[in-house]
Amino acid sequence: MRKLSLIIAFAMSMAETAIVNAQAKQKGHQENPYTLVYEGALTENEEGKVNIHPVTYKLNGIEIAANVYTPAGYDASKKYPAVVVAHPNGGIKEQTAGLYAQRLAEAGYITIAADAAYQGASDGEPRHTDNPASRTEDVHGMADFITQYPGVDVNHLGALGICGGGGYTLKAAQSDKRLKAVATLSMFNSGEVRRNGFQNTQLNTIQERLQQASDARAQEAAGGEIIYAGVASVTDEEIAKTPTNLYREGFEYYYRTHAHPNSTFLYTMSSLLDLMTWDATSDMDLIDQPLLMVAGSKADTKYMTDEAFAKATHAKNKELFLIDGATHIQTYWKPEYVSQVVNKLVNFYQSNL
Structure with missing residues (x-):
């Protein structure tokens, strides 16, 4: 019965998300041919301006869906620095990852934002698998693809990871020295939080949750239904009562x-x-590239950025930059905070790429 309830909840979530998306558009989101949902998103490609190019490529046998952004006046015969952008947990390329990819393209970079394997528009089964090795490989895969893209200077490749994508970008950068300058925004350490709970609130249930995961794996191996964790749907009242900003x-x-x-x-x-x-x-001591870690001063996730930053003992020119007054999610969309982050990123990449 519990299994059936989870399956039903998952189906309801998909339907509710579609409804909510329609409602969001009615509230002011312009329907976008590229399905982008961030403010100022591209609605068409115009010669001489920043353009978006939906692409697909294979990564370990899985087809990955991504968007490449090219700067104004892009000329494939010239050489441009590039940045790979890894999206947050639960996020996709059409949300904040796309926003920052577009803004960096406006600053002269070729950028790529890809949906993680098993998520978004990328292939892979079971859907919504959140495997850290795979998410790290997604960053390597974006580097593989964009370094072959016309006009990209392979010696000037940077990385930006947002939220969970920040944690996976740090892991990728430990070994992938193609990434010459590494930045994170509102970094979220997925492993620590899934293990210990957010703000270490589930330390007493680690073994119980590992048993649940083991049972779920056994059920999958036996050909049973997929069990999902996380939040399938949420009411306005539940949102209002949620105690943490994140x-x-x-x-x-x-x-x-x-x-x-x-x-x-x-x-x-x-x-x-x-x-x-x-x-x-x-x-983290394997990161010897320049490192910039950005977080909101009011982010309840800031402790994760602090922990990672302290362990980056060999990073070159490392800097922790705080956005005054910003919470974790506000760095995804709030114009004044986004502008501050973009300006900092551009200065960082210009100095280190």
């Missing part, structure tokens, strides 16, 4: 103001087998 504002962002049918807070329960034994900050 989740309250996250529900508003993903299920209300910037909803997209490909974006969901769900992940397979069996994903916890890998997530709970993984940590973004292990081997």
Whole structure:
């Protein structure tokens, strides 16, 4: 019965997300041919301006869906610095990852934002698998693709990871020295949080949750239904009562103001087998590239950025930059905060790429 309830909840979530997306558009989101849901998103390609190019490519046998942004006046015969952008947990390329990819393209960079394997418009089964090795490989895969893109200077490749994508970008940068300058925004250590709970609130239930993940994996192996963890749907009342800024504002962002049918807070329960034994900050001393870590001064996730930054003992020119007054989710969309982040990123990449 519990299994059936989870399956029903998942189906309802997909329907509700589509409805919410339509409602968000009615509230002011312009229907976008590229399905982008961020403010100022491109609605058409015009000669001489920043353009968007939907692409697909294979990564370990899985077809990945991505958007490449090229700067104004792009000329494939010239050489441009490039940046790979990894999206947040639950996020997709059409949301904040696309916003920052576009803004960096406006500053002269060729950028790529890809949906993680098993998520968004990318292929892979079971859907919504959140495997840290795979998410790290997604960053390597974006680097593989964009370094072959016409006009990209392979010696000037940077990385930007947002939220969970920040943690995976740190892990990718530990070994991938094609990434010459590494930045994170509102970094979220997925392994630490899935293991210990947000703000270490679930330390007493680690073994119980590992057992649940093990049981879910066993059920999948036996050909049974996929069990999902996370939040399938949320009411306005539940949002209002959510005590932490991260989740309250996250529900508003993903299920209300910037909803997209490909974006969901769900992940397979069996994903916890890998997530709970993984940590973004292990081997941080392997990062010897320039490192910029950005977080809101009021972000309740800032402790994760602090922990990672302290462990980056060999990073070159490392800097922790705080956006005064910003919470975690506000760095995804709020214009004044986004502008501050973009300006800082551009200065960082100009100095280090």
